Amino acid sequence: xxxxxxxxxxxxxxxxxxxxxxxxxxxxxxxxxxxxxxxxxxxxxxxxxxxxxxxxxxxxxxxxxxxxxxxxxxxxxxxxxxxxxxxxxxxxxxxxxxxxxxxxxxxxxxxxxxxxxxxxxxxxxxxxxxxxxxxxxxxxxxxxxxxxxxxxxxxxxxxxxxxxxxxxxxxxxxxxxxxxxxxxxxxxxxxxxxxxxxxxxxxxxxxxxxxxxxxxxxxxxxxxxxxxxxxxxxxxxxxxxxxxxxxxxxxxxxxxxxxxxxxxxxxxxxxxxxxxxxxxxxxxxxxxxxxxxxxxxxxxxxxxxxxxxxxxxxxxxxxxxxxxxxxxxxxxxxxxxxxxxxxxxxxxxxxxxxxxxxxxxxxxxxxxxxxxxxxxxxxxxxxxxxxxxxxxxxxxxx
Numbered sequence: 001x002x003x004x005x006x007x008x009x010x011x012x013x014x015x016x017x018x019x020x021x022x023x024x025x026x027x028x029x030x031x032x033x034x035x036x037x038x039x040x041x042x043x044x045x046x047x048x049x050x051x052x053x054x055x056x057x058x059x060x061x062x063x064x065x066x067x068x069x070x071x072x073x074x075x076x077x078x079x080x081x082x083x084x085x086x087x088x089x090x091x092x093x094x095x096x097x098x099x100x101x102x103x104x105x106x107x108x109x110x111x112x113x114x115x116x117x118x119x120x121x122x123x124x125x126x127x128x129x130x131x132x133x134x135x136x137x138x139x140x141x142x143x144x145x146x147x148x149x150x151x152x153x154x155x156x157x158x159x160x161x162x163x164x165x166x167x168x169x170x171x172x173x174x175x176x177x178x179x180x181x182x183x184x185x186x187x188x189x190x191x192x193x194x195x196x197x198x199x200x201x202x203x204x205x206x207x208x209x210x211x212x213x214x215x216x217x218x219x220x221x222x223x224x225x226x227x228x229x230x231x232x233x234x235x236x237x238x239x240x241x242x243x244x245x246x247x248x249x250x251x252x253x254x255x256x257x258x259x260x261x262x263x264x265x266x267x268x269x270x271x272x273x274x275x276x277x278x279x280x281x282x283x284x285x286x287x288x289x290x291x292x293x294x295x296x297x298x299x300x301x302x303x304x305x306x307x308x309x310x311x312x313x314x315x316x317x318x319x320x321x322x323x324x325x326x327x328x329x330x331x332x333x334x335x336x337x338x339x340x341x342x343x344x345x346x347x348x349x350x351x352x353x354x355x356x357x358x359x360x361x362x363x364x365x366x367x368x369x370x371x372x373x374x375x376x377x378x379x380x381x382x383x384x385x386x387x388x389x390x391x392x393x394x395x396x397x398x
Contacts, residue, residue, distance in 0.1 A: 092155020277387030303374030
């Protein structure tokens with residue numbers, strides 16, 4: 001079997017290693033033909049011949065408008081390519097990683113393994129594990145046309161990745177796609193507006209955290225986790241309840257939230273700063289603003305906003321005590337929106353300049369918040385690099 005791989009990222013590298021030397025790997029970065037350490041061929045995209053390939057697997061983020069995608073005759077997602085054991089898929093706009101980690105925390109003793117968009121490709125997962133817990137991106141769902149989960153946890157869906165999908169409607173369609181293929185006896189927890197989507201699965205709709213807790217028979221008052229992570233915790237507990245008729249609240253209360261998500265720390269003067277670099281879209285940033293709505297907020301905004309309309313974010317800030325420090329490739333757009341709602345804004349362009357300006361204005365009664373509402377790749381290698389730089393810049397303040 002000849003496997004053609006589009007893009008040489010984490011997912012496709014894992015497949016190439018497992019099925020070497022039978023993979024042909026195409027990437028726009030390749031300027032000449034060569035081979036990888038496993039004997040697979042690394043080829044320029046111009047070399048692609050759809051007639052010699054038995055299966056074509058794109059990296060999840062490989063854009064659907066790329067010429068290779070248009071030419072492929074046997075396009076298959078990572079999810080459709082591998083035979084899965086029973087699985088839980090987790091998707092939505094914000095909270096996928098945390099929900100995935102929480103469910104793994106609850107079910108690790110039962111042998112469950114986590115993977116997917118969380119950084120562990122399916123090619124590396126134990127096929128004999130009793131359960132796969134998969135963080136699932138809209139990119140992966142776009143290319144998946146056969147496989148479905150036994151339990152689907154869908155967090156709220158808000159505008160994101162518009163430039164990749166072409167519209168919010170197409171992004172939303174990708175998020176709902178598993179419902180089309182789910183079997184009778186499977187279960188999906190979905191936001192209330194999707195509770196009547198056509199599906200063979202049992203759909204349980206929820207309005208908010210409290211509504212979900214009530215429908216799943218979980219005592220919300222015993223959970224120590226605060227929003228926005230409370231909904232993540234309830235979805236994880238809900239999956240445990242569906243699978244094993246148990247919701248281990250004590251176990252979920254022992255879960256530690258990952259770094260770079262509303263991570264609070266203080267500088268040498270005792271002032272509060274918050275690293276929420278994983279706030280890469282407007283809904284994540286709105287949730288961060290809600291947490292500190294009673295404080296004076298100095299916020300760093302900007303980066304690659306992925307073509308999303310920022311109006312809703314700035315409308316949310318109208319009633320808050322907020323000053324805005326604009327960075328990244330969309331800093332001019334941030335400045336224009338700030339002026340439109342009458343909020344003080346500073347054209348910083350880079351994160352180091354933003355922190356320097358915030359240092360002059362932040363008092364003991366306020367919070368210095370990095371929650372950019374944008375991806376980081378215009379200026380950084382990852383959101384993690386952005387968050388770590390933010391924390392080091394604050395630590396270096398006199």
